[in-house]
Amino acid sequence: MARIAVIGAGMGAMAAAARLAVAGHRVVVYERTQTYGGAVRRFERDGFRFDTGPGLLTLPAVYRDLFVKTGREPLEDCVGLVQVDPSSRHVFADGTEVSLPNASRSGVVAALDEALGAGTGERWGAFLVRAREAWDRTRRPLLEEPLWPNWQVLADKEPYPAVPHRRLLRTRHARTLSEIGSLELRDERLSALLESSALACGLDPRTAPASAAVLPYMEHAFGTWYVRGGMRELARAVYERCVRRRVEFVFGAEVVRILEKDGRAVGVELGDGTATEADHVVAGVAPARLKALTECPLDADGDVRADPSAPRPGRFTVLLALRGGREPGAAHRTVVHPPDPQAELDFLGSAGGDEPPRPTVTVLRPDDPALAPDDAHESVVLSAVVPAGAGWDREGTVRRYTDHLLEAAGRALPGLRERVLWQEVRAPGRTDDGASDFPGAVTAPSLAAGQGRFLHPANTTRLPGLYRVGGWSHPGGGLPHAGMSGALVAGLIVEGPEFRGSQ
Incomplete structure (x- = not known):
């Protein structure tokens, strides 16, 4: 039985802790805040409840596997997992809108043809076929296996297939997600639909590789899911599974140093000076913080994977307590597209300015009575992805951007402003509850191609005995990817360096 010290109680860290405990190890989790879940948090006031982190789940099989492998209770016995239908409603700048059925290719094709015109559905359906090919080529190395030592092969080759053009007697290979839109979809609204999936992950579709086509494909193929009571209930279920497997949690305990001896991680030191020995240390923290906890480089020189010092996009969120209940048939998720998407992307790629443009806004309206005090009220979450350093310390900038989100949401929810209670x-960066080293930061899943700039640091490090877990490490950000990072780290510790992932 090995002693495992886990730094942080985020979703990836807890997934690793539960699996390691089932394997017979003694696991202690040190969390500097007073609760678990990392960015999967909840805000409550006056009987209203809001998710302040992820609002939906894709690839629920990741957490189903976690619960199967760590006990006899399946996931659905621990949380109320429901499929969201429609998967999303989209309101475009020209006034057209479409609701996309959940996990139904034929339904999506028909909906697009009816709403956007004949042929649009067929083009989107053909794109999904190519996106599936990219998914099949990258699923194992980018989700189910530890990052390959020769990860450069993932960085150099674009897995998204080229499209033949009969008239030109040649094929054209889209290099970026935006080029897929212009070369293959040939409709501004379809391009907006495609690009919004990348933008939601903090990616600029103009620079994101074409392999980012797997992002909308995952939603299409595996569905979009919600946890009754809010996504915080998923964090609660994972935490309780850890406790039942005798994982020990120490809250209010900040790790200030990773102890090293003879070139190996051998424990952690806490802020109160306490030192704890461990055979393995699992760190679920951002790269910059992890670097500060160690005394040696953790990666090879010249590593071009995601730069830990690069600015991260963030999420601007408005939580709304509304008078009046949710009308029957309202979409759980509505995406309102802006009139000038290029201005939004320019803003996202800059340091921001005094006049932020109107953004792509996601409106979440769960059909969940647990989130409001009664049927005569509704809780709604508005969000947009923004540059982290865009003057959010200035009240005027925050006020203007809040107005942008409310204006956009009003297109999806008429009479919104008159319904707002608070x-x-x-x-x-403005609301630091200690849940993150970069409050509000958005981390994207790992992607192939792009010279490796869209890969994340490996779960192993150059310091034996030290492992990385969570959205800042392979296979990247998002609830399913964080859960898979926990599975990968547990496999590497239990089976050793020869571990090659789930079969």
Whole structure:
């Protein structure tokens, strides 16, 4: 039985802890805040409840596997997992809108043809076929296996297939997600639909590799899911599974140093000076913080994977307590597209300015009575992805951007402003509850191609005995990817360096 010290109680860290405990190891989790879940948090006031982190789940099989492998209770016995239908409603700048059925290719094709015109559905359906090919080529190395030592092969080759053009007697290979839109979809609204999936992950579709086509494909193929009571209930279920497997949690305990001896990680030191020995250390923290906890480089020189010092996009969120109940048939998720998407992307790629443009806004309206005090009220979450350093410390900038989100949401929810009882605004870096080293930061899943700039640091490090877990490490950000990072780290510790992932 090995002693495992886990730094942080985020979703990936808890997934690793539960699996390691089932394997017979003694696991202690040190969390500097007073609760678990990392960015999967909840805000409550006056009987209203809001998810302040992820609002939906894709690839629920990741957590189903976690619960199967760590006990006899399946996931659905621990949380109320429901499929969201429609998967999303989209309101475009020209006034057209479409609701996309959940996990139904034929339904999506028919909906697009009816709403956007004949042929649009066929083009989107053909794109999904090619996106599936990219998914099949990258699923194992980018989700189910530890990052290959020769990861450069993932960085150099674009897995998204080229499209033949009969008239030109040649094929054209889209290099970026935006080029897929212009070369293959040939409709501004379809391009907006495609690019919004990348933008939601903090990616600029103009620079994101074409392999990012797997992002909308995952939603299409595996569905979009919600946890009754809010996504915080998923964090609660994972935490309780850890406790039942005798994982020990120490809250309010900040790790200030990873102890090293003879070139190996041998424990952690806490802020109160306490030192704890361990055979393995699992760190679920951001790269910059992990670097500060160690005394040696953790990666090879010249590593071009995701730069830990690069600015991260953040999420600007407005929590709304509304008078009046949710009308029957309202979409759980509505995406409102802006009139000038290029201005939004320019803003996202800059340091921001005094006049932020109107963004792509996601409106979440769960059909969940647990989130409001009664049927005569509704809780709604508005969000947009923004540059982290865009003057969010200035009240004027925050106020203008809040107005942008409310204006956009009004297109999806008429009469919105008259219904507002109160609102809570959360801008990047302004609401620090200790849940993250970069409050509000958005981390994307790992992607192939792009010279490796869209891969994340490996779960192993150059310091034996030290492992990385969670959205800042392979296979990247998002609830399913964080859960898979926990599975990968547990496999590497239990089976050793020869571990090659789930079969």
